Amino acid sequence: MTTGAATAPGGVRDAGFVSDNENYLKNSSGVLSWMFTLDHKRIGIMYLVGILTSFLGGGLLAMVIRYHLMAPGGATTISNDAYNQLFTLHGAIMVFLFIIPSIPAALGNFLVPVMLGAKDVAFPRLNLSSFYLWVGGAIFFVGALLMNGLDTGWTFYTPYSTSTDTSVVMATFGAFILGFSSIFTGLNFIVTINTMRPPGMTWFRMPLFLWATYATSIIQVLATPVLGITLLLLIAENVMHIGIFDPEFNGDPVTYQHFFWFYSHPAVYIMILPAFGIISELISVHSHKGIFGYRFIAYSSIALALLSFLVWGHHMFTSGMSSVTVVIFSALTFTVSVPSAIKVFNWVATMYKGAISLTTPMCYALAFLFLFTIGGLTGLFLGTISTDLHLHDTYFVVAHFHYVMMGGTVVSFVGGLFHWWPKMTGKMFNEAGGRISALIVFVGFNLTFLPQFLLGNQGMPRRYATYDPEFQWLHQLSSIGAFTLGIGLLVAGLVLLHSLYAGRQAPANPWGGATLEWHCTSPPPFYNFKHAPVVGDPYEFANVHYDEATDNYVFTELPRTLVPEEPVKTPTPAGGQS
Amino acid sequence: MSDHSDHGFAHPQSITTLLTVFAALVFLTIVTVVQASFHLGNWEIWIALFIASLKAALVLYFFMHLGHEKPFNILVFFSTLFFLALFLGGTLSDRNAYRNQLEPDIDEPYRSEAPAEAAETAAAME
């Protein structure tokens, strides 16, 4: 073992390391210090605020939709046209403004460099500019909403998107800009993970969240440009009728679908892969047991990233593609389930004989396992050609992708938010409140979307403002579930907000994690680590011990290069902070 | 490759190489223009693409130093070709599935006026 690592305190000199109290939240103040910050942690926080605002907006739209569907003819006075706009905006906001940037851009920005032991991402200015691109895209979206709205569905299918009177050009331009934001984030992470790993952090000593982020970044970089050109061509189609997608001018709408889904199927993995990364961390840390099958999980992330480029046609079985292509895409679609299943089995095996603590993050992780498994398995019905022909564009599809996107990504995002909240804000939240929120979310979620599987199977088409009375009870169940789900998420939000004012000071390592982010203080100092930290196995818990005096987990044996050093010996009374 | 110890990670290229490559590129441009004047039918596009790819290889190897890049960067660049091929392959794979039925349908709304116009203009040209 090299020496010298433990004698770090002498080197405390730069502004980021003045004292224990000095952290990235406090090292400078004022609105401008946030707006022009190059610190990845602050950029992550700004993203977090932005995407949570979008989530709130998209969520409220969902509540309105579900309320409208309480009665067969519509429980509100919302017209059918307005309903089209409602679900379009709900989908577009949730996909482009919330889910795609949620985990990579908000949590990822905060965590990637810290987990890596780096001071920042490779290109901090690019990082800030991708945040502002996100803001710009969001402005265009809101602009479209305020002008003529948007009623094409989030997919902007031609020919409808070239003939509707709503603000398609503005919204697609917004999505175009958001695409660049996503590309730059992915590019930044790829370069950061490739070139800025500290000595000792080999590829297979990386936390699985980084593997997942890396795989996500690959997709972002490879798929998003195609979305960019697709949307650009769609804008051109609307402005000067280039006749590539628009059948009125001899264009081909199915080509649009190919272009669109070449991005948008991989985009599903932009949404879900980082969620897998979070779950790997959560399950391992809260089971206090090393992850089972580390390499399999790591490789399966990369495999999913690559396979995701082979299956886009499964969204188009009914579009008129040649039957050979349909069969090929269907067959390839099933291959995707293999790496997904590998992950689920490994997570379950990780929990086996672990010392599971049912903390809030763990509750969300368990909810994820259940919900994602249902979401994944129902996907098989849609990948099978014969059943897809029956289920295409029904509520079955709606339920399926909500199980994956919301039950998978959103639940793990909230779990991850609880997990790293103490690290990000330095405050502990109310455990009981957090667990209650997880329970309400779980119950509400299933109540919302299980009936939708039945609805879809019985033939209820998606995107309809009205329906036959026979579907009413299922729709009402679903709506009640949606409100429950909304309340659950509201409770989660309140618990987190409450912690900001009344939470006790978070210790450096409240959960007993072994990855690098738990080695620096909560919240981390400006430069994260003064020296490249000593890297060990991210899932080796033998050296992590609970210290009752501080209600914290401490690292034994391994001296770490940590500045400032953790106040191990100072007994702080639990609770009652600020 | 240039002497590593002299310039650290910088590998300046010799002026002769640069000029030679430029000359080769110009030559290939002339070749491609000339070959276009022969009517080679279906082969034409493939020959044009082949010459263009030769030029691209020259630019990549010499101007862009791809030969002296880190292996990972080379992999990164060539992976793009793989994904491009996937995209083109998948999208073009069913190009004949429905478009033949689609095309006349698309033309339909204008059919009534178009022939008359066409005849007129044709007559005007005669």
Add this chain to the structure above:
Amino acid sequence: MANTALQADPSHDDAGHHDDHEHHENLAHHFDTYEQQFDAGKLGIWVFLVTEVLFFGGLFCAYALYRNLRPDVFAGSSEFLNTKLGAINTGVLLFSSLTMAWGVRCAQLRQHKMLAGMLAATLSCAAIFLGVKAIEYSHKWSMGLLPAGLYTYDPANPHPAGGPNYLLWICAPFAIGLLFVVGWLIIAKIKKDEFKVRVLMPLTVVFACFFVGVQLGTILESGGEGEHAAGDDHHVVAGADGHAEHGDDHAEGRADEHLEDLDQPNNLAIEKADLAGLEVLAQDQSNPGARDTLEALKRQEAVASGSVLQGDQRPVESPTEKRVTATPKQAGVFFSIYYCMTGVHAIHILAGMGVMIWLLVRATRAEFNENYFGPIDYVGLYWHLVDLIWIYLFPLLYLIGK
């Protein structure tokens, strides 16, 4: 365990290491060495180039699709593009690639003056390229060779009089830029601001080069009267091709109409049966869903039978009409793809010029050396890629069936 990982980088053991960084010009705080910084940037730019290739990939895909679908239209329409201009532009871009690669060499060898010269040369080539492109675009626009929806080309009257002067509009920003730079240069000269003069001199040349390009384009586009006549011949040929194609379409179309007629009664029969049920349902006031469906179906029927024109079908003023009265409809798609490809490419040229002006300023400040030449190298790679894309665009667009 994990002890094997503890081989700390020697640089990290130095307590004052970070402070050293402060004195290292152009080394960002989060990198340890120049080489790490360079490698990060290099990987970053390669990944960016990957995104660029895929971005253009969509356009190439559209090209492949429609060329495969309508080879004759592409061959015919390609006749409208002037090979000479395309070839000259190819040469200009290749030369700019040469100067750019040479510039990287200069940066690595600390040849500051020469680096500035090379950047200026690259910029000038880019300007010439755009100047030639301006001639090509304005010429085609005035002839009505536009994307599908705006296509107004008429073989009987290929050069309609009285359109806007497109060339003037394209040149205006560059003319303003030139005046601005010259004005600034004069002020800098008067104030004896040595640095600004050294930056603005080459920039003046760059802006002037745009007009050199315009001039060059004008000469080659007309290329003597004989050449011009030949060009018009081409137009006629293309028109004739198109008409032949058109005739075929028409025949197929009629065949298809027949098929449609066969289909229709079936569909209607099904709908009629459903309608009866729906009408009953719709009488229930609490069932607006059924009512809506019914209305929608009725509307659909009305539209199908031609008695009602749907609101979103573009009415008389539609560009379609103009297009129909002109030449082969599908020729427009070739020009759509042509404008999309060359337009997106031209935007990349403009972006590259913007970044290179910034590099020119920095090169004049002598900022680059063997440790820090990354920005030149990265922009160089970008520039070569833009060149590379043109290498493919040239034969694909200009040289079809010549």
